[in-house]
Amino acid sequence: MNQQEEIKKERRKKKLTRTVLETLLVVIFSALFLAPFYFIVVNAMKTSADASQLSIAWPSEFRILENMQDVLAARDNMLLLSFFNSTVITVSSIVILLVVGSMAGFVLQRRSGKTINIIGTTFLAGLMIPPAVVPTIWVLEQFQLFKTFPGIILVMVAISIPFSIILYTGFIATIPKELDEAAIIDGCGGFRLFFSIIFPMLKPIHSTVIILNAVQIFNDFVHPLYFFPGSENATVQLTLYNFMSMYSTDWNLLFTNVLLITIPPFILFLIFSEKIVAGMTAGSVKG
Amino acid sequence: MRVNKMYSYALLIPAGLIYGLFFLYPTVMSFFFGFTRWNLTDWEWIGFDNYIMFFEESSLMIGFKNTFIFAFLTAGLKVVLGLIFAVLLTAKLRTKRFIRSMVFFPVLVSTIAVGIAFSVLMHPSEGLINMVLGLVGIDGPNWLGNPNLAIYSVAFVDVWKGVGIATVIFIAGMMSIPVDYYEAHQIDGGNKLNAFWYITLPLSRPAINAVIILALIGGLRTFDLVWAMTGGGPGFSSDLIASIIYKQYQAGFYGLSTAGNVILFLMVALIVFPIFKYLNRKEVDL
Numbered sequence A: 001m002n003q004q005e006e007i008k009k010e011r012r013k014k015k016l017t018r019t020v021l022e023t024l025l026v027v028i029f030s031a032l033f034l035a036p037f038y039f040i041v042v043n044a045m046k047t048s049a050d051a052s053q054l055s056i057a058w059p060s061e062f063r064i065l066e067n068m069q070d071v072l073a074a075r076d077n078m079l080l081l082s083f084f085n086s087t088v089i090t091v092s093s094i095v096i097l098l099v100v101g102s103m104a105g106f107v108l109q110r111r112s113g114k115t116i117n118i119i120g121t122t123f124l125a126g127l128m129i130p131p132a133v134v135p136t137i138w139v140l141e142q143f144q145l146f147k148t149f150p151g152i153i154l155v156m157v158a159i160s161i162p163f164s165i166i167l168y169t170g171f172i173a174t175i176p177k178e179l180d181e182a183a184i185i186d187g188c189g190g191f192r193l194f195f196s197i198i199f200p201m202l203k204p205i206h207s208t209v210i211i212l213n214a215v216q217i218f219n220d221f222v223h224p225l226y227f228f229p230g231s232e233n234a235t236v237q238l239t240l241y242n243f244m245s246m247y248s249t250d251w252n253l254l255f256t257n258v259l260l261i262t263i264p265p266f267i268l269f270l271i272f273s274e275k276i277v278a279g280m281t282a283g284s285v286k287g
Numbered sequence B: 001m002r003v004n005k006m007y008s009y010a011l012l013i014p015a016g017l018i019y020g021l022f023f024l025y026p027t028v029m030s031f032f033f034g035f036t037r038w039n040l041t042d043w044e045w046i047g048f049d050n051y052i053m054f055f056e057e058s059s060l061m062i063g064f065k066n067t068f069i070f071a072f073l074t075a076g077l078k079v080v081l082g083l084i085f086a087v088l089l090t091a092k093l094r095t096k097r098f099i100r101s102m103v104f105f106p107v108l109v110s111t112i113a114v115g116i117a118f119s120v121l122m123h124p125s126e127g128l129i130n131m132v133l134g135l136v137g138i139d140g141p142n143w144l145g146n147p148n149l150a151i152y153s154v155a156f157v158d159v160w161k162g163v164g165i166a167t168v169i170f171i172a173g174m175m176s177i178p179v180d181y182y183e184a185h186q187i188d189g190g191n192k193l194n195a196f197w198y199i200t201l202p203l204s205r206p207a208i209n210a211v212i213i214l215a216l217i218g219g220l221r222t223f224d225l226v227w228a229m230t231g232g233g234p235g236f237s238s239d240l241i242a243s244i245i246y247k248q249y250q251a252g253f254y255g256l257s258t259a260g261n262v263i264l265f266l267m268v269a270l271i272v273f274p275i276f277k278y279l280n281r282k283e284v285d286l
Helices: A002-033 A035-044 A064-110 A114-125 A133-142 A149-172 A177-185 A190-201 A203-219 A222-227 A236-246 A251-285 B009-033 B049-056 B058-090 B096-108 B111-121 B128-135 B150-175 B179-187 B192-203 B205-221 B224-229 B241-250 B254-285
Strands: B036-038 B043-045
Touching: A002 A035, A002 B096, A035 A251, A035 B111, A064 A114, A064 A149, A064 A190, A064 A203, A064 A236, A064 A251, A064 B009, A114 A149, A114 B009, A133 A149, A133 A222, A133 B009, A133 B241, A133 B254, A149 A203, A149 A222, A149 A251, A149 B009, A177 A190, A190 B009, A203 A251, A222 A236, A222 B241, A236 A251, A236 B111, A251 B096, A251 B111, A251 B150, B009 B036, B009 B254, B036 B254, B049 B058, B049 B254, B058 B096, B058 B150, B058 B192, B058 B205, B058 B241, B058 B254, B096 B150, B111 B150, B111 B224, B150 B205, B150 B224, B179 B192, B192 B205, B205 B254, B224 B241, B241 B254
Parallel strands: none
Antiparallel strands: B036 B043
């Protein structure tokens, strides 16, 4: 009897320590990883005077809606324009990437031999090589594409191709070759085989490619800075930069801007977090 | 060979054309333009002058050193912290999914936004970080204003933002380790620490290699975070090669900027490629 009670007591103690440890873990990780976001959100809701304290105190007066209006209206609705620009760039790049990347991934996965290996390695080298900045501008100028939508879109596609190809070849490897042969026997040509049979089967990996590239291209700062300059060409990440000098004291507006441009990736994260994590780990673990 | 016929090279053409024209061609041309002084229309061959300039000017040379420190420091910390987080988050925790999402979320937030937020948090007197340190009696440093410290502060933020990818890659690796190994180990009377050293760590080798390579490539090319947090300052103390490329471009020194690009290319090739080979050789030994 006594012994049993002791065991029970022991168990309860163990459970308690575990709950305490787990709570501690959550607190530590929240402090490390959520605190900066809390700081941004809280300051985005404050008045300019309040925000200038740069504290984590709860706002004395909520001004989030007014702040949003101010940020959206600033510089002739620049944020709205930039949302439009970023959306155009992101969507167009992804559409091209889907078609072009899956076609290339298909051939690269199915063919074998020396030539195709060299081509494959050349594509993969793009994962390592840093894009050459001024020469790219020079190339864009030759085609009169510098500072244009087609120009930035083609550059974004070019630098996103290598990783998309990895995702596609990985997925296409799971589609049996017998399927291709059956289609050919039924009188399908090479192109019809790809477009009417293979391409629709790639839906799961298409969505991974879409989500990963959407986040990447929407959040990109460096390439629009180089290849799409000019105030009419502002993209969302660049507005942040313009705001910084303009509102060097109006931190509330700057953080509201941060908040607004973080909403699209945040929504994608809420809906597709599993897919994003799987996609990002897929290319790497396989080596 | 007949089989290959179904897979026409024609399907490669669109991707090859875009990638070739807007990525490969500029990369190849950078080796030429690095030897010139040019303004996008006219160029003048000046031999190695740009490269000599890079290694003689201390303001340019420092970028070389910083890029090296930044890449290796962030890669090392991402591996160590990522492993610790992954071990914690593969344990039997009720809140692990929540914590995992927390750690991963910064990966998806814009680098510039993170950089701006942290430059405020790192303010020497009003910043949250030094206020918290002050509560426990530590006099926090001037994180971004001290030229000896700035690059390390930026590296710290880079680790904060990027450790999520390392963590999820490690978690994926650890989940694929068969439970039997741990059970056998337990039956043999081994403890948890030993299980980590002799089972988890060696079998996570492919994941560790992947994280090292990814982190090094990312670290060597970093530009936006430094730009948002310090702009390369104070002075040139936190400049990386990528930020120097931008500064020289802005100043109109296109040849010098392109030479910087070539140096960055060579650095990535000379550092990442041998390490990649070395890591993969070790993997075969296992």
